[in-house]
Amino acid sequence: MRLQRELAVDDGADGESGGFDTGPDGDSGDPGDTVTVRTTARNVGSEPIVDLRVVDGVPEALPVVSGSPRTCVTLEPGAEATVEYAVELCRGEHAFGDATIRTRDLTGTVAETWTASVAGDETVRCSPPVETVPLGGGTNDYAGEVPTDEGGSGVEFYAVREYQSGDPVGAIDWRRYAGTRELATVEYRAERATRIVCVVDARSSQFRAATTGQLPAIELSGTAAERTLETLVAGGHPTGVVGVHDRQLSTVSPGADPTTRRRAVDLLRATWGADSVGTTSARTRQGDPLKTLPQLLPGEAQVYLFSSFVDDTPAELVEALRARGYAVRVISPDVTGSDDVATRLEALDRRNRLARVRATGARVVDWQLERPLGLVLHDAIGEAGDR
Secondary structure, rough: OOEEEEEEOOOOEEEEEEEEEOOOOOOOOOOOOEEEEEEEEEEOOOOOOOEEEEEOOOOOOEEEEOOOOOOEEEEOOOOEEEEEEEEEEEEEEEEOOOEEEEOOOOOOOOOEEEEEEEEEOOOEEEEEOOOOOOOOOOOHHHHHHHHEEEEEOOOEEEEEEEEOOOHHHHEEEEHHHHHOOOOOEEEEEEEEOEEEEEEEOOHHHOEOOHHHHHHEEHHHHHHHHHHHHHHOOOOOOOOEEEEEOOOOOEEEEEEEEEEHHHHHHHHHHHHHOOOOOOOHHHHHHEOOOHHHHHHHOOOOOEEEEOOOOOHHHHHHHHHHHHHHOOEEEEEEEOOOOOOOOOHHHHHHHHHHHHHHHHHHHOOEEEOOOOOOOOHHHHHHHOOOOOO
């Protein structure tokens, strides 16, 4: 008996499955993507197998959403049978196990059961990075990538001013000096790094999912925030995290160093875990989020808010931040997925809240769950230039 396994990921972008690279440097899917698994059994012996039963080794953490990992067939010598089913991805790395084989003789009285290794794909991963994340105009005094309305070091021409003692020799406009014998200094448009704070709504309302078989809003938001954080830190942008709970906020201040990144990732992963309120590496602050959050943010920070907007609190939070001049971008997973009357009314209320947020000047990305996270964030990148 010979077994071969093949995996293919369907990210929902075009309704078709593509090859799924499970090597150490390969791609992986997003939470909620489905992976089609095909495990083929081939009778390499010279006798028929009258009653062959195969159960594939599905990872415990991955639910089977269609098909079955089991089959019962009769195989002639050289014949093949394929088990095909689909599993839904969740965070982490998941290894498929050995298949369980059972055979019976023609009379059904003699049975043998054993496990057999399966050649081919063995592991799927669910933690891909985002190539880029949009930046707006909020900056601080670190040199970086966002142009400002002041002179300094950079590459884009800003102004020519009168020479002052101590100006670098390389900044002197020697062409003007050759014509007028007057010293002048050329300034270029300064570029500053952007301090960004990823705010994740981790209140009790965010543990709701669209259906029992899908991920809750808090895990979707936490995953999106983690990918955004990793991209920003890799680009040298000081980035922090705030977890907003019902009466408490957990914070990691913006930074671009490895320690800050690790603490921020720990906080994000704790938001949907058992230790969701307070982590050892995060600071906590008690109080009403609407009043407390603006006190914790750097004055020039950009805010990325991740929330499902199933109640009014996140909309009120955005209005409070915009009133204080913060640039805000919203990424909102839609967990109002059922089709009953009550859920349709909830979906309408959610759309109205997002409209309120757009009216404040905040950028809104409405994440429909049939679309993978990578494409949703790519859409957000496309909107970044329209400030």
